[in-house]
Amino acid sequence: MILETKEFGGISTETFLANWMGHRALTRKVIAAFPEKELFEFSIGGMRPFANICIELINIAEDGMNGILSGKWKGFEETAEIKSLLSNKDKNAFLEKWDQVTEHINAIWPLLGSDHFNKVDQAFGAYENTNLGTLQYAYDNEIHHRGQGYVYLRALNIEPPFFWDRY
Amino acid sequence: MILETKEFGGISTETFLANWMGHRALTRKVIAAFPEKELFEFSIGGMRPFANICIELINIAEDGMNGILSGKWKGFEETAEIKSLLSNKDKNAFLEKWDQVTEHINAIWPLLGSDHFNKVDQAFGAYENTNLGTLQYAYDNEIHHRGQGYVYLRALNIEPPFFWDRY
Numbered sequence: 606m607i608l609e610t611k612e613f614g615g616i617s618t619e620t621f622l623a624n625w626m627g628h629r630a631l632t633r634k635v636i637a638a639f640p641e642k643e644l645f646e647f648s649i650g651g652m653r654p655f656a657n658i659c660i661e662l663i664n665i666a667e668d669g670m671n672g673i674l675s676g677k678w679k680g681f682e683e684t685a686e687i688k689s690l691l692s693n694k695d696k697n698a699f700l701e702k703w704d705q706v707t708e709h710i711n712a713i714w715p716l717l718g719s720d721h722f723n724k725v726d727q728a729f730g731a732y733e734n735t736n737l738g739t740l741q742y743a744y745d746n747e748i749h750h751r752g753q754g755y756v757y758l759r760a761l762n763i764e765p766p767f768f769w770d771r772y
Numbered sequence: 773m774i775l776e777t778k779e780f781g782g783i784s785t786e787t788f789l790a791n792w793m794g795h796r797a798l799t800r801k802v803i804a805a806f807p808e809k810e811l812f813e814f815s816i817g818g819m820r821p822f823a824n825i826c827i828e829l830i831n832i833a834e835d836g837m838n839g840i841l842s843g844k845w846k847g848f849e850e851t852a853e854i855k856s857l858l859s860n861k862d863k864n865a866f867l868e869k870w871d872q873v874t875e876h877i878n879a880i881w882p883l884l885g886s887d888h889f890n891k892v893d894q895a896f897g898a899y900e901n902t903n904l905g906t907l908q909y910a911y912d913n914e915i916h917h918r919g920q921g922y923v924y925l926r927a928l929n930i931e932p933p934f935f936w937d938r939y
Contacts, residue, residue, distance in 0.1 A: 615889075616783040616904065624908065649816065650926030722782075737783065741791060742936075745915050749935060752919025759817030768916060769909075 618722055618737070622714055625744050627771030629707050632662070632747060634766040635754045636700060643761055645694040655754045656699060660687055662750060665729075665743045667706050670713045672728060673721055673736045680730050785889055785904070789881055792911050794938030796874050799829070799914060801933040802921045803867060810928055812861040822921045823866060827854055829917060832896075832910045834873050837880045839895060840888055840903045847897050 616624075636644065636659060645656045652658075664681050672678040690699055722737040734742065758765040783791075803811065803826060812823045819825075831848050839845040857866055889904040901909065925932040 615785050616788065616908070618782050621783065624912075628912070649923055650929065652923065652926050741783070745791075745795070746935065748912050748915040749919040749922075752916040753923050755916075756816055756819065756920050756923040759819050762817065768913065 618717075618719075621737075621740065621744070622710075625710070625740075625747075626707070628744065628747055628751070629703075629710075631766060631768070631771045632659070632751045632754075633700065633703055633707075634770065635751055635758070636696070636703060638758055638763055638765060639696070639754075640761070640763075641694065641696040643757070644696055644699070645691065647757055647761060649757060649760060652753065655757055656691060656694075658750045658753065659699070659703070660691065662743075662747050663687075663702060663706050665746065667709055668729065669739060669743055670710055672726070673724075673739070674713050674716060676724075676726065678727060678730045785884075785886075788904075788907070788911070789877075792877070792907075792914075793874070795911065795914055795918070796870075796877075798933060798935070798938045799826070799918045799921075800867065800870055800874075801937065802918055802925070803863070803870060805925055805930055805932060806863070806921075807928070807930075808861065808863040810924070811863055811866070812858065814924055814928060816924060816927060819920065822924055823858060823861075825917045825920065826866070826870070827858065829910075829914050830854075830869060830873050832913065834876055835896065836906060836910055837877055839893070840891075840906070841880050841883060843891075843893065845894060845897045 636655070639647075639655060643654075645654050648654050664687070668679065668681065686702075690702055722735065722740075724736050725733065726736055726739075727733055728736070728739040728742075732739065732742075755765045803822070806814075806822060810821075812821055815821050831854070835846065835848065853869075857869055889902065889907075891903050892900060893903055893906075894900050895903070895906040895909075899906065899909075922932045
């Protein structure tokens with residue numbers, strides 16, 4: 606049973622998805638704001654370049670949606686596709702992958718019901734949580750790491766997009 | 773009408789509060805991880821020092837809870853208390869203020885019902901949203917800025933707390 610937010614006094618899964626999509630649109634703008642070389646190479650204090658950080662977000666979102674839908678989870682692995690995205694250092698190809706994952710989320714979401722969202726599972730074979738809790742973690746983690754990308758951009762003397770610019 | 777998360781298939785306001793409190797506990801650890809001088813003075817790329825960033829989080833949380841409860845909103849102003857927190861550069865006093873705001877949120881929350889959460893208002897006299905949407909913005913904004921604090925700490929060669937350490 607999925608109720609409207611108004612009846613519930615909480616955040617419906619539809620609202621959660623809309624919020625997440627807003628954040629994904631903003632993260633895409635942050636990726637696009639990097640010069641190509643710096644996207645793949647610039648870092649501060651021994652941290653990962655922003656592209657490598659975004660690969661984490663891509664893996665969590667893509668494998669997470671598959672795991673929640675199927676109930677079958679695997680740990681993270683650096684696939685040939687990911688290796689190639691990081692070694693080719695092609696910003697357009699990277700943005701294309703980002704968009705594919707966005708489409709993947711939007712394609713799977715309508716297939717999920719409250720049984721999926723409320724199920725307690727070992728996400729990625731390791732982290733016990735409700736699936737909605739796992740999605741919340743993914744959402745929070747994206748905002749967290751994107752905030753780091755803002756500092757990289759500022760350090761590169763590039764103005765990042767506004768935090769509210771999620772369209 | 774407030775339903776259990778399980779019935780709803782969404783995020784109840786109780787779960788939202790628990791998630792926010794977890795994040796506030798983590799943000800407190802990030803503040804505490806800064807050396808006192810650097811908390812108030814260190815910055816990257818012309819950004820604000822982390823204390824000044826946290827003042828934004830403090831204002832949004834404190835004034836936001838007051839506005840949602842009372843329906844009366846005011847714009848942000850740098851009060852004598854805030855000025856003094858920033859000029860005294862006393863980390864313990866700063867953490868004490870953080871804790872007071874945490875208590876303030878926890879004191880007001882039980883007074884809020886779905887009428888408060890669903891009400892559309894001009895938050896801080898400027899931003900039209902449901903009050904729950906305003907709270908979601910505050911939540912997201914805290915994660916965003918705390919992520920920036922992580923980069924500051926790494927640049928200072930200090931290991932930040934784990935992202936999942938929200939206790």
